[in-house]
């Protein structure tokens with residue numbers, strides 16, 4: 464495994480900045496494994512991130528990387544892909560980055576169906592700024608800005624992505640690394656907007672505020688509370704209450720943006736009149 | 738600064754202690770207690786011969802500090 468780390472990471476920058484037991488590192492490794500499995504050329508792969516603890520990932524990855532501004536990773540990534548559709552473009556974003564300040568970019572990117580691979584690290588909190596609640600903090604969860612419990616309801620971001628037009632939507636977690644790698648890999652194969660929600664744990668803010676135990680306890684929570692879509696489909700409603708459904712939730716290919724755009728270019732540059 | 742070249746190995750488990758942050762995930766999840774904490778809470782190998790190569794430790798170390806040699810691919 465160390466050989467893969469040497470190949471795909473900027474090892475001179477390791478160890479990374481994330482807190483002990485933060486599972487961001489596990490998710491990043493799954494992304495890299497999916498890229499390796501898909502056989503993507505490192506020099507033709509671009510990884511774009513926004514701002515947040517999770518978005519720091521680009522600093523450690525040995526690809527073409529762009530660490531951009533809060534909520535705007537998808538806008539930068541769309542520009543990169545449109546300028547050079549040959550590139551494989553990934554976006555790493557957080558629940559705050561993607562669904563709060565970046566919510567508008569998110570729905571329109573999903574609708575536009577550009578060939579992007581988006582991985583949202585969902586730790587249910589703003590980690591980097593000290594534990595404020597996010598649009599994906601569960602109702603009742605404690606945060607520095609919700610000391611008596613969150614009175615809002617969270618987004619089901621996968622359902623939102625489907626409704627907005629994403630052509631591939633999946634959910635995984637940092638415990639089931641094999642599944643996580645597989646769903647990212649399958650998303651790469653989808654030519655269009657591929658979205659993966661990766662459940663992460665932030666033991667330092669979310670975990671401590673909500674008394675969820677140590678880093679290993681939080682990983683065991685993921686193990687014990689996530690069920691695959693295949694299993695969920697077979698269970699009666701009462702048995703899946705409170706469980707988080709993982710796996711490929713939606714796959715419905717549609718015309719891809721840069722391909723359609725190229726057709727317009729060809730039409731006018733190919734000598735055809737109007 | 739560190740690199741994976743600084744690894745110590747006790748077959749089949751290679752550890753890069755300079756990357757370990759003592760989070761406890763690997764030794765809490767190891768099903769057969771091959772791993773345990775040292776006095777600082779960092780990972781240490783206590784009974785290498787019991788290792789089943791399941792790679793649960795390697796797959797869940799957020800800091801890429803463990804590599805299990807041999808066994809099935811993760």
Ligand SMILES: Cc1ncc(C[n+]2csc(CCOP(=O)(O)OP(=O)(O)O)c2C)c(N)n1
Pocket residue numbers: 514515516517518533556557558559560561584586588589590591592597
């Ligand atoms: C325009 C702007 N507004 C606010 C901030 C402050 N800020 C930095 S990170 C962040 C939230 C990050 O949360 P999330 O995306 O969930 O990432 P995490 O740290 O949890 O991985 C905020 C509000 C900023 N950097 N820029």
Ligand code: SF4
Pocket residue numbers: 480481482484485486487516517586590591664665666667668669
């Ligand atoms: S604050 Fe939370 S999300 Fe940020 S590095 Fe620490 S554990 Fe991870």
Ligand code: SF4
Pocket residue numbers: 484756757758759760761762763764778779780797798799800801802803
């Ligand atoms: S999981 Fe990794 S960082 Fe955590 S104690 Fe084990 S070796 Fe150290």
Ligand code: SF4
Pocket residue numbers: 750766767768769770771772787788789790791792793794795805
């Ligand atoms: S490979 Fe499995 S048995 Fe061996 S040390 Fe790691 S977790 Fe324990």
Ligand SMILES: [Mg+2]
Pocket residue numbers: 515557558559584585586587588589590597
């Ligand atoms: Mg977050």
